Amino acid sequence: MRRQQTRYRSDSIASPSLSGGRKPSIAAASGSHSPSPLANASPTRRESLVKPTWQHITPGQLPPKTLDKINGINSDDSDDDGYPKRRPSVIVHQRQQSISQQPLLPEFMTASSLFQAQQSPHLSTGNGFMARLSSVRLTSGSEQQPLLDTGGGGGGVNAGGNGNGNGNGNGRAPTVAPPAPGPGSEGASATLCKNAGRALIRMISSGNPPDEDEDFDIMGKVIMLGDSGVGKTSLLIRFRDGRYVPSYFLSTVGIDFRNKVVVVDGTRVKLQIWDTAGQERFRSVTHAYYRDAHALLLLYDVTNKTTYDNIRAWLGEIREYAQEDVVIVLIGNKADCSGSERQVKREDGERLGREHNVPFMETSAKTGLNVELAFTAVARQLKSRGYDHGDDGKFNVHDFVRDNTKARSVCAQCRNM
Numbered sequence: 001m002r003r004q005q006t007r008y009r010s011d012s013i014a015s016p017s018l019s020g021g022r023k024p025s026i027a028a029a030s031g032s033h034s035p036s037p038l039a040n041a042s043p044t045r046r047e048s049l050v051k052p053t054w055q056h057i058t059p060g061q062l063p064p065k066t067l068d069k070i071n072g073i074n075s076d077d078s079d080d081d082g083y084p085k086r087r088p089s090v091i092v093h094q095r096q097q098s099i100s101q102q103p104l105l106p107e108f109m110t111a112s113s114l115f116q117a118q119q120s121p122h123l124s125t126g127n128g129f130m131a132r133l134s135s136v137r138l139t140s141g142s143e144q145q146p147l148l149d150t151g152g153g154g155g156g157v158n159a160g161g162n163g164n165g166n167g168n169g170n171g172r173a174p175t176v177a178p179p180a181p182g183p184g185s186e187g188a189s190a191t192l193c194k195n196a197g198r199a200l201i202r203m204i205s206s207g208n209p210p211d212e213d214e215d216f217d218i219m220g221k222v223i224m225l226g227d228s229g230v231g232k233t234s235l236l237i238r239f240r241d242g243r244y245v246p247s248y249f250l251s252t253v254g255i256d257f258r259n260k261v262v263v264v265d266g267t268r269v270k271l272q273i274w275d276t277a278g279q280e281r282f283r284s285v286t287h288a289y290y291r292d293a294h295a296l297l298l299l300y301d302v303t304n305k306t307t308y309d310n311i312r313a314w315l316g317e318i319r320e321y322a323q324e325d326v327v328i329v330l331i332g333n334k335a336d337c338s339g340s341e342r343q344v345k346r347e348d349g350e351r352l353g354r355e356h357n358v359p360f361m362e363t364s365a366k367t368g369l370n371v372e373l374a375f376t377a378v379a380r381q382l383k384s385r386g387y388d389h390g391d392d393g394k395f396n397v398h399d400f401v402r403d404n405t406k407a408r409s410v411c412a413q414c415r416n417m
């Protein structure tokens with residue numbers, strides 16, 4: 001049951017973690033969605049303080065070759081691609097509109113990426129993009145037909161798109177009929193797949209969040225960033241589902257999201273957590289999501305120095321594309337690894353955090369070290385800014401992280417390496 005009372009009073013979010021002027025607006029509503037007056041304002045493009053200098057990285061394992069066939073996405077794509085430019089809004093007592101505010105994903109979904117998604121059952125339990133993709137059935141040859149008839153996980157694109165895509169395997173989602181082939185596209189299975197992709201994208205853009213996520217007081221959008229293979233997906237799965245899948249490394253394609261409600265001093269903060277693809281080819285896709293993010297978890301891998309070196313470039317991108325007052329938490333993941341495995345000392349991470357005035361912690365998706373803390377710190381900061389007007393300025397995310405960070409834990413497997 002949803003709470004009726006909205007205690008929220010503020011019309012702006014309090015002081016940013018990065019110094020700066022512009023403040024995202026807050027949409028406070030108890031009924032239907034009332035877009036912020038600033039919702040369509042175009043933020044001025046800021047100059048990057050640090051020019052990104054990406055280094056080529058080779059993650060532990062190469063992504064599947066099928067990814068190479070993905071069309072239309074490369075790191076040089078212009079970001080001025082027609083996506084609506086919006087200011088972020090912390091949403092109070094508001095259902096689902098944040099999802100419908102998301103820009104549509106570009107049409108990069110090809111038969112190979114859909115097929116890859118279908119082959120990844122672990123992706124079928126979330127709310128997100130890939131989860132929805134995994135419900136597309138692909139067959140070979142001319143019989144290839146996109147179908148959406150899964151038992152759960154799908155939202156309706158037809159009839160106003162009101163289906164509840166809860167991703168939990170409950171209920172039956174409506175079937176989405178394949179779009180009628182247009183002139184010149186008869187029998188073109190790839191086109192059908194593309195159309196299925198568009199339908200799914202629309203579905204995600206208009207789909208409702210699961211029931212379990214509807215009961216919240218405040219909502220914020222969190223984006224996970226970092227090079228490919230640093231453990232973004234693993235960290236999210238650990239936080240969301242409390243589990244770790246050791247052998248799993250399938251690079252995220254595009255972007256995915258999951259919701260989780262965190263209770264902070266009696267206030268339910270719903271985190272809509274977006275897991276981005278670390279690969280450079282998807283960067284133009286993920287840029288579009290920076291703009292209305294409230295918080296960013298920026299990860300590197302303590303066993304891969306290059307991912308640490310790339311953090312400066314990531315921060316440059318963040319300054320270019322995200323709001324100035326976005327909350328940033330720097331994370332050195334895979335802290336369970338030690339000895340010869342580790343290439344970045346904890347002190348180096350701390351120094352980098354100090355340099356850029358962002359809180360830092362080491363985490364391990366494998367052992368769960370500090371995983372809760374990372375997300376709770378964000379939730380508390382969002383609550384402090386957007387809900388408890390009286391708390392403005394009292395909560396200090398730096399202090400919170402420093403006081404609650406746990407010591408490193410070493411997994412037995414890595415200790416023996």
Ligand SMILES: Nc1nc2c(ncn2[C@@H]2O[C@H](COP(=O)(O)OP(=O)(O)OP(=O)(O)O)[C@@H](O)[C@H]2O)c(=O)[nH]1
Nearest residue numbers: 228229230231232233234249251252278334365366
């Ligand atoms: N030892 C250890 N391995 C981890 C940890 N987190 C992730 N991994 C492993 O690192 C690999 C990459 O993890 P992912 O979560 O797929 O990385 P990602 O950042 O989401 O990668 P992209 O989707 O390509 O951006 C997988 O094999 C994970 O099992 C961790 O905390 N400790």
